[in-house]
Amino acid sequence: MGRALVRAPGPRLAEGLVTHADRRPVDVALAARQHAAYTAALRSAGWRVSSVAAADDQPDAVFIEDALIVCGDLAVLGRSGAEVRRGELPGAERAARDLGLRIERIEAPGTLDGGDVLAVGDTVYVGRGDRTNEEGICQLARLLGGRRVVPVDVRGCLHLKSAMTALPDGGLIGLPEHVDTSVLPCMRVVREPAGAHVVVLGPDHVLMAASAPRTAASLAADGLRVTSVDISEFEALDGCVTCLSVLVP
Numbered sequence: 001m002g003r004a005l006v007r008a009p010g011p012r013l014a015e016g017l018v019t020h021a022d023r024r025p026v027d028v029a030l031a032a033r034q035h036a037a038y039t040a041a042l043r044s045a046g047w048r049v050s051s052v053a054a055a056d057d058q059p060d061a062v063f064i065e066d067a068l069i070v071c072g073d074l075a076v077l078g079r080s081g082a083e084v085r086r087g088e089l090p091g092a093e094r095a096a097r098d099l100g101l102r103i104e105r106i107e108a109p110g111t112l113d114g115g116d117v118l119a120v121g122d123t124v125y126v127g128r129g130d131r132t133n134e135e136g137i138c139q140l141a142r143l144l145g146g147r148r149v150v151p152v153d154v155r156g157c158l159h160l161k162s163a164m165t166a167l168p169d170g171g172l173i174g175l176p177e178h179v180d181t182s183v184l185p186c187m188r189v190v191r192e193p194a195g196a197h198v199v200v201l202g203p204d205h206v207l208m209a210a211s212a213p214r215t216a217a218s219l220a221a222d223g224l225r226v227t228s229v230d231i232s233e234f235e236a237l238d239g240c241v242t243c244l245s246v247l248v249p
């Protein structure tokens with residue numbers, strides 16, 4: 001496998017943004033244990049885990065997916081629609097440079113969070129919503145050159161990948177009520193919110209949250225190896241399993 005970039009939760013995690021979840025106290029010590037188990041699952045699947053420098057003043061810095069979109073040898077630094085998250089970029093940029101990736105960035109007035117970017121084969125679906133605007137999508141499309149970029153309107157959830165991700169065979173899985181399905185191929189519909197969140201660890205291996213047991217059982221019944229991790233303290237902050245890492249094949 002390749003490299004997985006992760007950033008440990010900082011001391012201000014409990015101050016992270018909450019838009020759709022019901023805000024509740026976050027147990028920072030439990031979050032640290034959950035994050036360690038998450039990174040151990042990546043390692044067990046053969047990914048070499050690299051830590052991005054801490055950004056202790058940035059409550060949401062653990063959600064590293066939003067800061068960095070990696071496509072081939074290119075790393076695009078996001079520009080969050082949430083202004084308070086724009087301070088997370090320096091460490092993410094250094095980590096991308098350390099991997100020898102070419103660096104580009106989204107510029108004002110474009111906004112883009114990596115949680116809105118789902119690459120499936122030669123197609124890149126980009127959620128258009130609170131965190132990612134049309135200008136950000138157009139800038140990404142120019143940076144990605146020949147890849148097919150499909151904007152997907154997102155509603156009632158934080159990011160595109162809150163509503164849908166892809167399985168190892170490239171099939172989409174998710175909650176169609178949150179996206180404009182008219183621009184999408186067919187989608188495997190799930191009923192558990194976290195059932196839409198799949199990290200592909202290998203050709204027949206996926207990582208999911210422990211809060212989607214029925215979806216995990218269904219995917220296992222189809223022959224996939226499913227590793228489940230408890231990420232309750234990150235779900236309390238509208239996070240999911242894709243947010244906590246950037247995979248560089």
Ligand SMILES: CN(C)C(=N)NCCC[C@H](N)C(=O)O
Nearest residue numbers: 017063115159161237239243
């Ligand atoms: C796919 N998702 C949801 C993500 N990539 N990011 C989660 C960010 C959560 C953070 N509290 C915030 O509200 O920004």
